[in-house]
Amino acid sequence: MQLFRSHILVCGGSSCTASKSEQIIKEFDSHLKANGLENEVQVVKTGCFGLCAQGPNIVIYPEGANYFRVKVEDVKEIVEEHLVKGKIVKRLLATGDKNENTNEDYSANSIEFFARQMRIALRNCGVINPEDIEEYIAYDGYQALGKVLTTMTPAEVIELVKKSGLRGRGGGGFPTGLKWSFAAGNEAPKKYVLCNADEGDPGAFMDRSILEGDPHSIIEAMAIAAYAIGSDEGAVYVRAEYPIAVKRLQIAIDQAKKLGLIGKDIFGTGFNFDLSIRLGAGAFVCGEETALMTSIEGHRGEPRPRPPFPAAKGLWQSPTVLNNVETYANVPQIILNGAEWFSNIGTERSKGTKVFAISGKIKNTGLLEVPMGTTLREVIFDIAGGIPNGKAFKAAQTGGPSGGCIPASLIDTPIDYDSLVALGSIMGSGGLIVMDEDNCMVDIAKFFLEFTVEESCGKCPPCRIGTKRMLEILEKITSGKGEEGDIEKLEILANSIRMSSLCGLGQTAPNPVLSTLKYFRDEYEEHVFEKKCRAKVCKEMLKYIVIDDKCKFCGICAKNCPTNAISGEPKVPYLIDQDKCIKCGLCETKCPFDAIERK
Numbered sequence: 001m002q003l004f005r006s007h008i009l010v011c012g013g014s015s016c017t018a019s020k021s022e023q024i025i026k027e028f029d030s031h032l033k034a035n036g037l038e039n040e041v042q043v044v045k046t047g048c049f050g051l052c053a054q055g056p057n058i059v060i061y062p063e064g065a066n067y068f069r070v071k072v073e074d075v076k077e078i079v080e081e082h083l084v085k086g087k088i089v090k091r092l093l094a095t096g097d098k099n100e101n102t103n104e105d106y107s108a109n110s111i112e113f114f115a116r117q118m119r120i121a122l123r124n125c126g127v128i129n130p131e132d133i134e135e136y137i138a139y140d141g142y143q144a145l146g147k148v149l150t151t152m153t154p155a156e157v158i159e160l161v162k163k164s165g166l167r168g169r170g171g172g173g174f175p176t177g178l179k180w181s182f183a184a185g186n187e188a189p190k191k192y193v194l195c196n197a198d199e200g201d202p203g204a205f206m207d208r209s210i211l212e213g214d215p216h217s218i219i220e221a222m223a224i225a226a227y228a229i230g231s232d233e234g235a236v237y238v239r240a241e242y243p244i245a246v247k248r249l250q251i252a253i254d255q256a257k258k259l260g261l262i263g264k265d266i267f268g269t270g271f272n273f274d275l276s277i278r279l280g281a282g283a284f285v286c287g288e289e290t291a292l293m294t295s296i297e298g299h300r301g302e303p304r305p306r307p308p309f310p311a312a313k314g315l316w317q318s319p320t321v322l323n324n325v326e327t328y329a330n331v332p333q334i335i336l337n338g339a340e341w342f343s344n345i346g347t348e349r350s351k352g353t354k355v356f357a358i359s360g361k362i363k364n365t366g367l368l369e370v371p372m373g374t375t376l377r378e379v380i381f382d383i384a385g386g387i388p389n390g391k392a393f394k395a396a397q398t399g400g401p402s403g404g405c406i407p408a409s410l411i412d413t414p415i416d417y418d419s420l421v422a423l424g425s426i427m428g429s430g431g432l433i434v435m436d437e438d439n440c441m442v443d444i445a446k447f448f449l450e451f452t453v454e455e456s457c458g459k460c461p462p463c464r465i466g467t468k469r470m471l472e473i474l475e476k477i478t479s480g481k482g483e484e485g486d487i488e489k490l491e492i493l494a495n496s497i498r499m500s501s502l503c504g505l506g507q508t509a510p511n512p513v514l515s516t517l518k519y520f521r522d523e524y525e526e527h528v529f530e531k532k533c534r535a536k537v538c539k540e541m542l543k544y545i546v547i548d549d550k551c552k553f554c555g556i557c558a559k560n561c562p563t564n565a566i567s568g569e570p571k572v573p574y575l576i577d578q579d580k581c582i583k584c585g586l587c588e589t590k591c592p593f594d595a596i597e598r599k
Contacts, residue, residue: 002039002042004039004040004041004042005040005041006040006041006042006060006061006062006083007041007042007043007044007060007061008028008041008042008043008044008058008059008060009044009046009058009059009060009061009126009127010024010025010028010043010044010045010046010056010057010058011046011047011048011049011055011056011057011058011126012025012045012046012047012130012212012244013047013048013049013052013055013125013209013212013213013244014048014205014208014209014212014242014244014245015048015052015055016048016049016052016055016056016057017244019055019056020056020071020072021045021055021056023072024056024058024070024071024072024075025043025045027072027075027076028043028075028078028079029043031075031076031079031080032079032083035079035080035083035084037079037083037084041083044128044129045129045131046125046126046127046128046129046130046213047124047125047126047128047130047209047210047212047213047214048125048126048209048212048213048366048367049125049126050113050114050117050122050125050126050209050366050367050368051068051094051111051113051114051364051366052365052366052367053363053364053365053366054068054069054094054364054366055068055069056069056070056071057070057126058070058078059108059126060078060082060083063082063088063106063107064106064107064108065082065088065093065106065107066093066094066106066107066108066111067089067092067093068092068093068094069092070092074089074092077089078092088106093106094110094111094113112382112383112385113364113366113368113383113384113385116370116378116382116383117368117369117370117383118345118353118369118370118371119353119369120329120330120333120342120345120352120353120369121169121206121210121326121329121330121353121355121369122209122210122213122214122329122355122367122369123139123214123333124136124139124213124214124217125209125210125212125213125214125367126213127139128213128214130212130213130214130215130216130248130252131248131251131252133216133252133255133256133259133261136214136216136217140332140336141216141217141220141332142216142220142256142261143332143336144220144221144224144331144332144333144335144336145220145223145224145261145266145267145332146267147335147336148224148227148228148335149227149266149267149269149271150267150269154184154227154228154229154230155184157180157224157227157228157335158177158180158181158184158228158229159177160177160334160335160338160339161176161177161180161228161331161334161339162175162177162178162181162339163177163339163340163343164177164334164339164342164343164351164352165339165342165343165346165349165350165351165352166327166330166331166334166342166351166352167350167351167417168323168324168327169323169324169326169327169330169354169355169427169429169430170196170287170323170324170326170327170428170429171287171324171402171426171427171428171429171504172426172504173350173417173427176323176327176331179311179321179323180225180228180229180321182309182311182312183229183231183310183311183319183320183321184228184229184230186311186312186319188318188319190231190233190316190318191226191229191230191231191232191318191319191320191321192231192233192234192235192314192315192316192318192319192320192321193222193225193226193229193231193233193234193320193321194234194235194236194237194292194293194296194314194315194320194321194322194323195218195222195234195235195236195237195238195322195323195324195325195328196237196287196289196292196322196323196324196325197211197236197237197238197239197242197245197324197325198237198238198239198280198286198287198292199239199242199287199324199325199429200239200282200283200284200286200287200455201284201287201399201400201401201402201428201429201431202400202401202431202433202448202451203357203359203360203400203431203432203433204357204400204428204429204430204431205357205367206325206326206355206356206357206367206429206430207324207325207326207429208242208245209367210325210326210329210355211236211238211242211245211248211249211325212242212244212245212248214329215245215248215249215251215252215253216252216255216256217328217329217332218236218249218325218328218329219252219253219256219261219262219275220261220331220332221328221329221330221331221332222234222236222273222275222328223261223262223266223273223275224331224332224335225321225323225328225331226273227271227273229319229321231273231321232271232272232273232274233273233274233275234273234274234275234276235275235276235277235278235296236249236275236276236277236278237278237280237286237292237295237296238277238278238279238280239279239280239281239282240279240280240281240282241282246277246279249277250277253275253276253277256275262274262275278295278296280292280295280301281295283295283301283455283457284401284451284452284455284505285301285302285303285455285456285457285503285505286301287429287505288303288503288504288505289310289314289322290303290304290306290310290314290503291303291304291457291503292322293310293314293315293320293322296315297315297316300457301457302457302459303457303459303502303503303505305502310322324429326355326429326430330342330352345371345372346371346372346373346416347372347373347414347416349416349417349418350372350373350416350417350418351372352371352372353369353370353371353372354369354370354371354372354415354427354430355367355368355369355430356368356369356370356379356430356431356432357430357431357432358379358380358384358432358433358434359431359432359433359434360397360433360434360435361387361388361391361434361435361436361438361439362380362384362385362386362387362388362434363384363385363386363387363388364383364384364385365384366384368383368384370383370415372414372415372416372417373414373415373416374414374415375411375412375413375414375415376396376406376410376411376412376413376415377411377412379415379432380393380396380411380434384434387434387436391436391437391438392408392436392437393408393411393434393435393436394407394408394435394436394437394439394441395407395408395435395439395441395444395519395520396411396432396433396434396435397425397431397432397433397435397444397448397512398415398420398425398426398427398428398431398432399420399425399426399427399428399429399431399508399511400428400429400431400448401448401451401452401455401508401509401512402426402428402504402505402508402509402511403420403425403426403427403428403431403508403511403512403515404420404423404424404425404426404511404512404514404515404516405425405435405441405444405445405512405515405516405519405520406420406423406425406515406519407519407520409519410423415427423515424511424514424515424518425511425515426508426511437535438535438536438537439535439537440478440523440533440534440535440536440537440538441516441519441520441523441535442474442477442478442516442520442523442524442527442533442538443478443533443535443537443538444512444516445474445512445513445516446471446474446475446478448512449467449470449471449474449509449512449513450471452467452505452509453467453468453471456505456506456509459502460500460501460502460503460506462496462497462500462501462502462506463497463501463502463503463505463506463509466493466496466497466501467497467506467509467510469493470490470493470494470497470510470513473486473489473490473493474490474513477524477527477528478527478533478538478540478541479538479540479541480527480531480538480540480541482527482528482529482531483528484528484529486528487517487521487524487525487528490513490517491514491517493510494510494513494514494517495510495514497509497510498510498511498514527541536598536599539583540583542583542598542599543578543581543598543599544576544581544583544585544587544588544596544597544598544599545576545596545597545599546566546573546574546575546576546595546596546597547594547595547596547597548573550593550594550595551568551573551574551593551595552593552595553568553569553570553571553572553573553574554592554593555568555574556590556591556592557574557587557590557591557595557596558574560586560587560590561586561587562582562584562586563580563581563582564580565577565578565579565580565581565582566587585598
């Protein structure tokens with residue numbers, strides 16, 4: 001094995017790949033060779049580091065220097081200064097370095113975003129080469145599977161997972177060990193283990209990043225689950241829009257098969273487990289477990305009535321266990337470290353950590369993992385850097401289209417399953433969208449409902465018809481045509497859909513509307529009765545006017561108006577004809593004197 005004095009870890013996740021990290025790797029190879037360092041310094045393509053807002057990211061060891069927003073043209077300087085002369089390139093360090101480099105600590109521990117996290121599911125992401133099984137093995141990979149197969153019975157595995165308190169990270173938070181026990185208790189000639197990597201929530205990319213950065217952890221966990229329930233076959237259902245994740249997962253499966261870590265007679269124990277990939281077409285409803293199984297069987301993805309539950313009759317009418325990527329990512333660590341270790345993290349009813357994909361009006365967008373019970377305030381302000389441009393925090397949406405909006409007044413809410421449900425939201429898969437004072441909450445509810453209407457499978461009338469009627473009312477309200485009684489109609493429809501839809505997706509579809517009605521009802525009332533959008537988002541309600549004492553009579557606004565709605569004369573402030581104005585906002589954008597105001 002070749003030894004290197006330095007290692008350059010380059011983020012190879014989807015976000016950084018889109019920002020030219022592949023070209024950065026090639027540039028490093030070129031400059032290392034030019035400086036005679038190709039046998040001393042190794043370049044390693046990893047998965048996502050997490051701080052996507054600062055990508056492309058690289059880390060150089062042994063110093064542990066974190067360089068952010070690296071460009072291809074920066075590589076020459078990094079090689080010549082850092083790797084040749086031993087000087088840190090300080091201009092590329094994280095802007096949030098609390099130590100200001102005075103103690104020469106350039107590692108992740110000096111960066112608030114990383115220092116406050118606790119990584120279990122993301123432990124290897126950004127650390128190892130996901131396409132090299134030997135690196136995974138070097139970080140205790142497949143030791144949990146070896147321990148399970150050689151020292152534990154299936155019942156002992158299930159009991160350990162039960163005691164850990166691990167709950168499903170994909171939506172409802174059902175206890176993982178209990179689900180496994182149901183499938184194990186069903187006698188059947190064939191059982192299946194499935195992984196839900198469909199991840200259809202807008203703004204969510206936790207599962208994708210784990211598959212891109214640590215695919216072997218999912219393979220190992222699924223093999224453990226298969227042993228626990230008595231299965232010999234599994235499949236990962238992953239959306240085809242995740243090409244990097246699919247590629248790396250297939251590489252990992254092939255490598256594991258080659259080393260005998262999946263396949264026939266694993267570790268000489270007589271246990272067999274085969275694993276394949278099934279590509280999904282990106283239908284949101286296929287995140288629901290029975291719809292996912294229907295899709296794998298070759299049919300249109302639609303949910304099935306329950307009972308029977310998948311643990312009794314799932315894929316091909318056989319007992320089936322289905323967990324999502326993040327849930328599985330915790331399993332090997334629970335096996336190696338014990339149930340007590342995991343259950344001591346988090347809260348009484350929500351054990352362990354949770355990965356969030358944080359986006360929206362926030363400085364540090366990306367992936368973060370924190371113990372359950374961490375407050376929204378800590379996540380948004382202490383870890384993710386707070387709201388940019390001096391704006392005020394207004395709300396956070398958790399759980400994607402199936403979740404709800406939590407207002408600023410509840411920012412100290414601990415993030416766990418029960419606390420979020422009590423507020424009218426859910427944990428979901430971990431999408432966390434931050435909103436500031438410039439967001440209209442009625443428009444936000446409409447946005448998520450538009451998504452739900454588009455993605456409804458149409459099997460049950462409450463979801464197919466009810467969500468469409470709700471969207472029509474919201475469109476009416478946001479266009480300035482709302483009437484007395486519309487808000488009450490929304491509530492009646494939302495509660496009816498919640499109570500009568502066939503599957504969990506339809507039952508939770510009204511959550512964004514119900515939560516915004518609960519916490520931001522005054523905004524709905526302003527839209528209906530005052531024809532006013534305080535955030536100045538709903539276009540049909542806007543008026544663009546010229547501020548007389550700011551107008552310089554230059555005529556730039558009139559020249560850019562597509563409908564000739566603006567007129568004026570020399571030395572006279574311009575006027576906007578509201579009947580002709582189409583609210584495009586070009587006049588406001590183009591005016592160099594800020595003389596156009598939205599009202």
